[in-house]
Amino acid sequence: MNTINVLVVDDSAVVRKVVGEMLAAAPGIRLLHAVSDPLLAIERMKQQWPDVIVLDVEMPRMDGITFLKRIMAERPTPVIICSTLTERGAETTLAAMAAGAVAVIEKPKLGLKDFLNDSADELIAAVRAAATVNVRRLGLRAAAAAPLAPAPAKLTADAILAPAGEARTPLQTTERVVAIGTSTGGTQALEEVLTALPRVTPGIVIVQHMPEKFTAAFAARLDTLCQIQVLEAKHGDRVLPGRALIAPGGKHMLLRRDGAQYCVDVIDGPLVNRHRPSVDVLFRSVAKNAGANALGIIMTGMGDDGAAGLLEMRKAGARTVAQDEESCVVYGMPKEAVKRGAVEKTVTLKAIDKEILQQLQGR
Numbered sequence: 001m002n003t004i005n006v007l008v009v010d011d012s013a014v015v016r017k018v019v020g021e022m023l024a025a026a027p028g029i030r031l032l033h034a035v036s037d038p039l040l041a042i043e044r045m046k047q048q049w050p051d052v053i054v055l056d057v058e059m060p061r062m063d064g065i066t067f068l069k070r071i072m073a074e075r076p077t078p079v080i081i082c083s084t085l086t087e088r089g090a091e092t093t094l095a096a097m098a099a100g101a102v103a104v105i106e107k108p109k110l111g112l113k114d115f116l117n118d119s120a121d122e123l124i125a126a127v128r129a130a131a132t133v134n135v136r137r138l139g140l141r142a143a144a145a146a147p148l149a150p151a152p153a154k155l156t157a158d159a160i161l162a163p164a165g166e167a168r169t170p171l172q173t174t175e176r177v178v179a180i181g182t183s184t185g186g187t188q189a190l191e192e193v194l195t196a197l198p199r200v201t202p203g204i205v206i207v208q209h210m211p212e213k214f215t216a217a218f219a220a221r222l223d224t225l226c227q228i229q230v231l232e233a234k235h236g237d238r239v240l241p242g243r244a245l246i247a248p249g250g251k252h253m254l255l256r257r258d259g260a261q262y263c264v265d266v267i268d269g270p271l272v273n274r275h276r277p278s279v280d281v282l283f284r285s286v287a288k289n290a291g292a293n294a295l296g297i298i299m300t301g302m303g304d305d306g307a308a309g310l311l312e313m314r315k316a317g318a319r320t321v322a323q324d325e326e327s328c329v330v331y332g333m334p335k336e337a338v339k340r341g342a343v344e345k346t347v348t349l350k351a352i353d354k355e356i357l358q359q360l361q362g363r
Contacts, residue, residue, distance in 0.1 A: 004131045007050035008034040009041045009067070010082065011059045015107065019054060019082065019123070026124045038067035052130045053079045054123075055101070057092045065095055072100045078130035082107045082123075090217035097187040102130050102329060106211035121274070129184050129302035133329050137185070157272055157280040157309060161254060161288070176202040176359045177239055177255065177262055177294050179286045179313070181279030183209040183301025185329025189349055190299070191222060194244060196353040199227045202295070202360055203239035205247075205255055205264060205286070207277045209301065212250035219246045235266040247277035254285035262290065273305035279333070283309025292317030295359045297352060298343070300328035304336035311342035320344045321355050 006023050008031065010016050016034040024031040033044045037059050053071070057064035064081070071077055079101045083093045093104055103126045105119065157163075178201075182189060186208045194204075210218060215232050222230040222244075231237070233245035233253050239262040247253035252272070254265045265285075272278035279298070283306055286294045296313040298306045300323055314320045320343050322334040327349035337343050347355060 002028075002131075004029045004127060005032045005048065005051045006030065006054060006127060007032050007041060007044065007052075008054045009036075009038060009059070009064070010034070010054075010056040011036050012056075015056070015082070022120050022123060023054075023127065026127075029124065029127060038062040038064070038070075041067070049075065050077065052127050053077055054082050054105075054127070055079050055096075056107075057081060057083050057096055065092065065099060068096055068099050068101060076100065078102050078133050080105060080123075080126050080130055090214045091221075093214060094187070094217050094221055098191075102133055103184050104211060104214055106214075125274075125302070126184075129330055129332070132302070132332075133185070134326075134331065137327070137329050157278065157284045161281060161284050163284065163312065175260055175262060175293060177286065177290050178202050178204045178297065178356050178359055179255070179282055179290075179294060180204065180206045180297045180299065181283060181301075181306035181309075181333065182207070182299035183275075183279075183303065183305065183330070183333060185300035187218060189323070189327075189329070191225065192349060193299075193352045193356075194222055194226045194228065194230060196350075197226065197228050197356060199242055200360070201228055201242055201356060203241055203262065204228075204244035204356070205233070205239060205253065205282060206244060207247045207253060207279045207282045207306075209275050209277070209279075209305070210249050212248065215246055215249040222246075233264050233266055236263055237266075238263050247282065250276055252277050252281045254281060255289050256285070257289040273303065275305050279306030280309035283313050287312040287316040287318065290316075290318070294318040295355065296320045297322075297355065298334050298337045299323040299349075299352070300330055301333040302330045303332050306333050307336040307340050307342055310337045311340050314342055314344060319355075319359070321352065322346045323352065324348050 020034040035041050080103045081096045081101045082105045219232040229243045251266045296310045322343040324346050325331040
């Protein structure tokens with residue numbers, strides 16, 4: 001395993017200490033520096049350029065967004081945003097994602113010791129994933145990719161929803177639904193797909209791995225850019241043509257049949273595949289309640305969340321599509337789905353909107 005060199009940039013001394021110690025203790029990760037602002041970071045980067053940067057967005061002297069844009073212009077590098085869980089912070093963080101950041105980790109204002117205990121695995125996994133990004137997609141001139149560490153034991157979708165019975169297949173109706181799952185690199189990918197769709201589309205349900213509150217700002221931003229309506233899902237929301245529902249961060253989202261129509265349940269529950277919302281949970285519910293009326297799409301992201309659920313969808317008669325390796329920021333989730341035989345068709349990012357529109361006519 002290649003060593004991943006990490007630079008932490010945060011104006012909080014406590015955060016620098018906690019996150020720095022967390023990263024320094026992780027096998028295969030080396031903390032280069034932990035500095036208080038971007039100007040100091042620029043000086044350190046003249047000595048040695050990091051493989052991954054963990055960056056706050058609100059800092060003195062130079063804000064994180066300005067620093068991020070400068071990095072991407074000079075020498076594109078994987079950046080993980082570590083931001084406080086506020087509405088304003090969510091909007092700023094989304095601007096950072098649009099500027100090229102690859103992941104978001106929520107940072108509490110209080111209780112950093114709890115943050116260390118609860119989020120260490122998440123942050124370390126994000127750093128490892130960032131080090132494996134598709135360097136061509138980011139426009140990197142140089143980056144050392146490190147393989148993902150073996151994943152710890154994790155819950156499956158069984159923790160939320162029992163598998164579909166072998167004999168029970170949902171009846172086909174004229175109501176179509178599209179289920180999308182994505183993670184690292186997904187905010188930019190989803191924007192490209194959803195903004196390409198016309199006003200008349202099948203109903204869409206989406207899981208994007210993202211913390212609480214960030215999904216609301218993400219959905220609101222997409223809603224201003226898209227012809228279709230984009231909303232953060234609420235319990236009981238209808239899945240309607242021309243509408244995309246994004247699972248709220250910190251909650252699982254399930255598709256439910258209501259006569260010939262569909263709606264969503266938004267529920268609490270344990271992490272599944274280390275995520276809440278989980279793509280596997282959504283896809284399993286779609287397999288059980290929509291079957292051949294559905295299209296499942298798995299897009300860029302680390303890990304294997306969604307692979308098992310997409311296979312269940314395919315076995316239930318749904319069409320299944322994966323984003324191709326060349327257009328993924330991280331070819332983890334689609335790769336695992338392909339390996340398990342869950343994928344009927346692999347397409348480029350630019351072709352996904354066409355697959356969605358085909359769903360209007362059925363198979």
